[in-house]
Amino acid sequence: MERANGSRPAGCGVALALDFWPLCDTWGIVVQAVAGAGLVICVVLMLALLLWSACASRRRNSVLAALMLFLMATAGIFALPYSFLIALSPQTCPVRVFAFGVLFSVAFGALLARGLSLLGVSLARGWREVCVTAALALVQVIIATEWLLVVLVQDKRTCQFSQPEFAMLQIYVMVLLATALVTALGFLRYTCVTYSYRDSGQVHRQNKVQASLLVLTLLLSVCVWLVWITLLTYGNRAMGRSPLWDDPVISVALTANGWVLLLGHGFTQVRFMCKHNARTKDPPLDFTGWTSSRTPPAAPPDLKTGTDNEGFQTDTDARRGNDVAWSGIFMRELSAEKDYSIPRPTTTNINEPYDEYYGHRV
Template sequence: MNWRMIPTLPLLLLLSALDRGCAQVTPPRGCGSNLLAVYYNLCDLDNVWGIVLEAVAAVGIISTLILIVVLLGITPFITDRRKKACVPVQCIFLLGTLGIFGLTFAFIIKLDQKTCYTRVFLWGVLFAICFSCLLAHVWRLLRLVRSGKGPQVCHMLLLVLSLALVQVIIAIEYLVLTSVRFGNLCVYNPRDFTMLLIYVLFLMALTFILSMFTFCGQYRKWKKHGAHIFITMLFSIAIWVVWIVMLVRGNVELNKSPQWDDPTLSIALVSNGWVFIIFYIIPEFRHITCPAKPEDEPAENATPYHQHLGAKGVDNQVFFLEESRDHVNLDNNVPSPRNSNHFPMDNHYVAPQEFSIPRPQTRPNYYPTPLLQDPYLVHQNRQTTF
């Protein structure tokens, strides 16, 4: 052993102790010493954005669960079958909203290999489920506002599953390709994450455009449901435009990427989830439980007047009504529809005279000449003379 190195041993031991102390991560204020570093955003009191979003997402989860129970409870009391037919789609929509609030925690927790797959796969799939439900509801409303009859429940469910399955396939293909390329590692950047959601953006745009056509139609009460979807999609598009711009350009230009990437995505999830509840689910609960008003829409079982007329014309329709109401007009002396000013007929219509078997009557022997010219009166006169 070199005796010249003995004075430097305490310094080396001190430096090695400092290195070990620096390697250990000090837990922030509010977090326990045994907590893993990836969960620090859930309890860091010095960086409260995680705690705030965690609380808002938890309230959203509880509210969504309550709404699911309420929807299932009021379903037997919905009198209108056409409103009840949309309940299964709305249940799927609430399940998708519940998943969106739950996904917020995956973005509050720091990125690792476990949360990476959850983020990449579930973001697009959950939003595809929600927007597919809204699109199926819009399709139903487009038929209800025009004919008063909508598609069957099985057709709506098939549409929702088909549209959501497309995003599932896209997400699986992306994860498989990136895993093969980077050696079973989940890696993504903001631009790739945005490009992965192009199909969801297409569903949003299609639902928003079709929701505007629900305002046209003779069955007015269904337009309220179309207004709910229109407002929901308007706010959702605004939220998506903001978070995409911030994620792709804003955070980079402000030199806050990647520090602000997770808060941006978390805020977008929580905001969009509450938009679904406030502007779509709660108003829908109010309208599906209200009884239908007669003045909101024309009678659904009544045949329109122009279909009665058809190729018969106005005159033929008058005779048709006269034949069906002859016995009422004759017994109660009610004027015939021919006397109505709505039809171009003669107003001097006289009800037909009833003929019966002639009876002997005592009448004077004087008969004016004009009366004898009537064969019926001549026959009546002959009977009375005998």
């Protein structure tokens, strides 16, 4: 892709072909650096999850697989700008046409499946979440394959297509994006207006955070798609910058949307999984002070041991065995000089109690 004035970028060598000039241009270097950093982070996160999966419980393996699939799609989105930095050719055309829609269909399909799973839809619970993501992406695979075969092979066009045609090829991906956004908004509304007593307050707050981040991620993705489609189909041509700005717009949009997906869903899901794993590893219960030794403690010199209910204690020992804890109490001998009797009420006229009432002796 040549500059507007036809000059070679300062960083390009003399022997470098014209198709590769954007790689050493200023905007190309910036896009490569930002996209490369996102690609490296995605790979590091996937490797860390693979190492962590050995310690993860079996119940969380399905969530781990779904997150791995999403990170793979995000890594592919970060790698895709390189095919738009290089000029359109028979080698880069299939990558642009096929990988663009498929990678975004996997990413947005994973977000849609995640939203359905959080809503409690049985179709997307457990390992079915991964299956739903793969099935949604398979539709775009079929669409892109048919488009390549029909348009580029049957019509014998050497990978020449207009920008509106490229945007129309992504209609299914846009439907996935809109559906995922509606699902995320539904889950956000559910977490705000309902409260389940089966869940703790911490779980409820985490669901609200997940719903908010999911909505934010999809809203920012919608904004990115609206911008690049508008510029690609109308804006660049209206400003007189088409086709010079077409590939840079898509490259920047891919990099920006990749970071939105990575920060909004990738990082947060890894953090939620680590927090969940930390909560499941609670320390064992400490029953210190709940039970005591079988051997009774030494009694003070002036006290003797005893039981509050000897018959009940004997029956309990027979049922539970001899390892039952000692439950005796200490008793003190009562002094014979002191009166421990319970006082009772007495009458003033003991011999003739009814004389005063009747007024005469019976």
